[in-house]
Amino acid sequence: MVAYPEPVADHVDRIVAQWGAERPDLDVSPMEVFGRLKRLYRLVDAELNRTFAEHGLDAASFDVLATLKRSGPPYRLTPTGLMQSAMVTSGAITQRLDRLEARGLVTRTRSDQDGRSREVALTPDGHALIDQALPDHLATEHRMLAGLDEAQRTALIETMRVMVADLGGEAE
Amino acid sequence: MVAYPEPVADHVDRIVAQWGAERPDLDVSPMEVFGRLKRLYRLVDAELNRTFAEHGLDAASFDVLATLKRSGPPYRLTPTGLMQSAMVTSGAITQRLDRLEARGLVTRTRSDQDGRSREVALTPDGHALIDQALPDHLATEHRMLAGLDEAQRTALIETMRVMVADLGGEAE
DNA sequence: CACAGTTACCTCAGTGCTAAGGAATTCGGG
DNA sequence: CCCGAATTCCTTAGCACTGAGGTAACTGTG
Numbered sequence: 562m563v564a565y566p567e568p569v570a571d572h573v574d575r576i577v578a579q580w581g582a583e584r585p586d587l588d589v590s591p592m593e594v595f596g597r598l599k600r601l602y603r604l605v606d607a608e609l610n611r612t613f614a615e616h617g618l619d620a621a622s623f624d625v626l627a628t629l630k631r632s633g634p635p636y637r638l639t640p641t642g643l644m645q646s647a648m649v650t651s652g653a654i655t656q657r658l659d660r661l662e663a664r665g666l667v668t669r670t671r672s673d674q675d676g677r678s679r680e681v682a683l684t685p686d687g688h689a690l691i692d693q694a695l696p697d698h699l700a701t702e703h704r705m706l707a708g709l710d711e712a713q714r715t716a717l718i719e720t721m722r723v724m725v726a727d728l729g730g731e732a733e
Numbered sequence: 734m735v736a737y738p739e740p741v742a743d744h745v746d747r748i749v750a751q752w753g754a755e756r757p758d759l760d761v762s763p764m765e766v767f768g769r770l771k772r773l774y775r776l777v778d779a780e781l782n783r784t785f786a787e788h789g790l791d792a793a794s795f796d797v798l799a800t801l802k803r804s805g806p807p808y809r810l811t812p813t814g815l816m817q818s819a820m821v822t823s824g825a826i827t828q829r830l831d832r833l834e835a836r837g838l839v840t841r842t843r844s845d846q847d848g849r850s851r852e853v854a855l856t857p858d859g860h861a862l863i864d865q866a867l868p869d870h871l872a873t874e875h876r877m878l879a880g881l882d883e884a885q886r887t888a889l890i891e892t893m894r895v896m897v898a899d900l901g902g903e904a905e
Numbered sequence: 906c907a908c909a910g911t912t913a914c915c916t917c918a919g920t921g922c923t924a925a926g927g928a929a930t931t932c933g934g935g
Numbered sequence: 936c937c938c939g940a941a942t943t944c945c946t947t948a949g950c951a952c953t954g955a956g957g958t959a960a961c962t963g964t965g
Contacts, residue, residue: 576803588875597897598893600897601896609767631755639943644944650924651944652945652947653921654944677943677944679943695759703763705900707899716892718765720885721769723881724777727879727880812913813912822954824915824954825952828952847960849961850913
């Protein structure tokens with residue numbers, strides 16, 4: 562039996578304690594999970610954006626460039642493919658591509674096979690930028706996990722995998 | 734040794750596999766955590782908003798009403814207090830209060846002690862609405878956790894507590 | 906008691922997203 | 936082969952937020 566230190570009360574503990582006083586009839590224990598999930602997400606998001614900003618990017622632009630890069634040669638995808646990967650609406654992708662195209666990081670060309678479709682491709686500048694930003698991004702992610710041991714990381718991943726599946730995150 | 738089923742490959746597994754093919758020199762394992770964190774947050778957010786919408790609310794409005802409610806009698810807070818609790822800018826709180834005040838769910842009055850300050854209070858309608866919405870909200874949260882056993886929930890909470898603390902979420 | 910600095914809230918322009926819908930193109934049943 | 940349905944991408948209005956900055960009120964030091 563290892564003696565873990567008693568966790569220091571955090572923001573979420575205080576919220577739960579307040580509800581316990583005001584509405585002792587309700588079981589607010591799920592807030593222990595979802596309150597921290599929201600806080601963690603926002604802190605992670607802010608931290609990642611700091612790294613992106615060092616490369617003149619934001620999360621939306623990085624997402625598009627990274628999706629094209631990891632798709633492998635010939636580094637081409639349709640706006641619909643990018644939309645599904647990013648889980649945003651088509652209008653959002655149009656705007657993201659407008660910005661990236663204006664900066665010369667991607668090109669948009671008409672598809673030969675289907676006149677309705679477009680092909681989005683990384684330019685040399687786009688390749689160079691994502692190749693620069695990606696190692697820094699991963700370093701930031703590694704740093705944010707430094708406080709967890711291997712068992713905690715594995716358990717965290719598996720627990721989130723279950724929740725995402727339960728919530729229909731992989732439905733067709 | 735319990736035989737766990739091999740997890741089905743999900744969206745994040747595919748992303749990690751793509752990077753493994755395109756950039757085998759990089760350790761992209763942190764994406765197992767942060768990719769799922771992002772997906773989970775968005776799915777949870779969408780699910781919670783569904784419940785809020787059933788009561789004519791969104792996450793921002795619910796947050797303000799719930800913060801006032803759990804503060805206990807006399808159910809009054811300043812915009813600054815709400816701002817710190819919600820982790821948004823003062824401009825966002827002003828707009829949230831504009832909306833809630835227009836709907837008659839909160840009142841904004843000048844403080845007697847400090848002429849710069851305002852006191853935001855729940856109206857009877859505001860009390861009634863949050864009292865209606867809160868049980869449904871908690872039921873939704875309970876439902877989203879149904880797939881986890883007690884050990885998983887506890888481990889998830891503690892792991893997120895550590896990460897939030899590491900990221901400075903409880904700084905001063 | 907004067908006044909510079911601080912605090913509390915609001916205002917406003919800009920941003921990126923969604924939801925709804927439009928135009929061009931392709932598909933597929935009769 | 937034709938034409939309604941489906942698909943693909945773009946357009947637009949509206950929304951909630953941020954960041955910068957403004958106004959009013961308070962504080963404390965000399």
